[in-house]
Every structure is written in structure tokens, then in C-alpha cells.
Amino acid sequence: DVRLLHSVLHNPGIPPTSTIEAAKRLAAWTAVDKHVLPEHKVIGIGSGSTVPYVVERIVAQGHEVNKDRVFIPTGFQSKELIVNANLRLGDVDQYPIIDVTVDGADEVDHDLNCIKGGGGCHLREKVLAEAADTFVVVADYRKNSEVLGTTFIQGIPIEVASFAYAKVLQNLHLIGSPKAVLRMAKAKAGPVVSDNGNFIIDAPFPAEMMKDPYTLLTRIKMLTGVVEVGLFCQMAKAAYFGNQDGSVTVK
Numbered sequence: 001d002v003r004l005l006h007s008v009l010h011n012p013g014i015p016p017t018s019t020i021e022a023a024k025r026l027a028a029w030t031a032v033d034k035h036v037l038p039e040h041k042v043i044g045i046g047s048g049s050t051v052p053y054v055v056e057r058i059v060a061q062g063h064e065v066n067k068d069r070v071f072i073p074t075g076f077q078s079k080e081l082i083v084n085a086n087l088r089l090g091d092v093d094q095y096p097i098i099d100v101t102v103d104g105a106d107e108v109d110h111d112l113n114c115i116k117g118g119g120g121c122h123l124r125e126k127v128l129a130e131a132a133d134t135f136v137v138v139a140d141y142r143k144n145s146e147v148l149g150t151t152f153i154q155g156i157p158i159e160v161a162s163f164a165y166a167k168v169l170q171n172l173h174l175i176g177s178p179k180a181v182l183r184m185a186k187a188k189a190g191p192v193v194s195d196n197g198n199f200i201i202d203a204p205f206p207a208e209m210m211k212d213p214y215t216l217l218t219r220i221k222m223l224t225g226v227v228e229v230g231l232f233c234q235m236a237k238a239a240y241f242g243n244q245d246g247s248v249t250v251k
């Protein structure tokens, strides 16, 4: 992602190479133009492969406006993005009130409920979404769905205290996700460890349970050892999806 940001920053105006990348950029640029206004001084930057285009568009707003702003990252990747773009870095403990946070999503339903955490950053992402006056989601067309759980996402990402993962897995199996698994690093080198030092579980739930994401979120969050759940229920003010035909769907 940092390489992608370098590429877009050093080749401004050069279109991204795939339809999906173009769709991500379209969503990101449209959302920034609409929601990241000159009067916004504290800005949350999300994680994932769509967010470099958010930073790209913010940089294009110019040094005059950006020199008085501070940017709050949702993890290691967005921290790198902010620093590499020569923007001022802050943290949410210094700035617990954020004007606007722009972030990606793995899936967004008709009510703006989201699944997030494909990159394992959803704990910080949720803190920044909640801290923001306005939380805006940007994604390509594949993430736009009616009901959560109907796209390609492998279940709900759940961050857990590492020592508690086996117990949480057992309890997830009992409450309706028999296929919940610990997320493993590539080549199964070991569990994925979040920026906060925790493990991630991916828990697919049946469609019937996904229809009521708030109830499901509450049930999962009650399990001891769960740190945060990648279900963002009615936190987003708007979601922007870039489409294959060059249009943008706004929810």
C-alpha cells in the first residue's frame, strides 16, 4: 500500500491500472471532495488498499490547507501513508475529537452497517469512526451489498486477546459460527497478530443472524476475551462505491 501511495503521488493524474483500482480511486476522490473540507483540521485516515487514494486526494488539496491539519492513523499502514505524504501525524489520545474519518470497508449493507477488519485494524478503526463527527466509507463496487455476509468476505473479523483465542473460538462455535477460525499468516507461519498484539478470528454466521447485525455484534462482544468486533452498526454517515462504468453509488 505504501508503494501504491508512492506510485499515485509521483504519477498524479495517471489512471490506476485495473478497473477495481479505478473504482477505489473514484470512490475515495468523490468522498474526499464532498466530506474533507478546508475547515476540517483533525482528520482520521483508515486502513486498506482504498485509503491511499484518500490520502492522494487530500494531498491534492494543497499545502496551504494541509499545513494546519493533523492526521490520525488507524494503524501502522495509515501511519506510513501519512508520514510518506509529509502530512502531520497525531494520535487519537491527543485528539479524541476528529472532524472527519475516511476509511475502507469489506462490505456495506443498505443501512450503512459495515463489516470491517479484513486488514485486522478494526479496533483502531472503530475508535476513530466513533471519535469522528463524520465517518465516511469508501470502497469499490464489490463491497456494496443489501445484507451483510453475501459478498466474498470470510466472516466477521474479531480481535481477541491472544491467550483467550481457544475459548472465544469455542464460544463462537456455540453461538452459531461453527466454522470460525483463527486467522493465520501467509504460508501458515503462525497466527496473524494485530497492531495491538492480539489475534484475529474470522467468524462466518448464517444469513439469518447476519440480518440483525446489531444483535449479533452485542452477542459476540459479550464473549470474554473479545477485544473488538468488525461489525460497524450505523456508524457511517455515508458510503461511496466506485463502479465499473465510472459512476459512483452513494448510500
Ligand code: 5RP
Pocket: 046, 047, 048, 049, 050, 051, 103, 104, 105, 106, 115, 116, 117, 118, 119, 120, 121, 122, 125
Ligand atoms: C482493515 C479494513 C479495511 O478498511 C477493509 O479491509 C477494506 O480494505 P480495502 O480498501 O483494501 O478493500 O477494515 O481492517
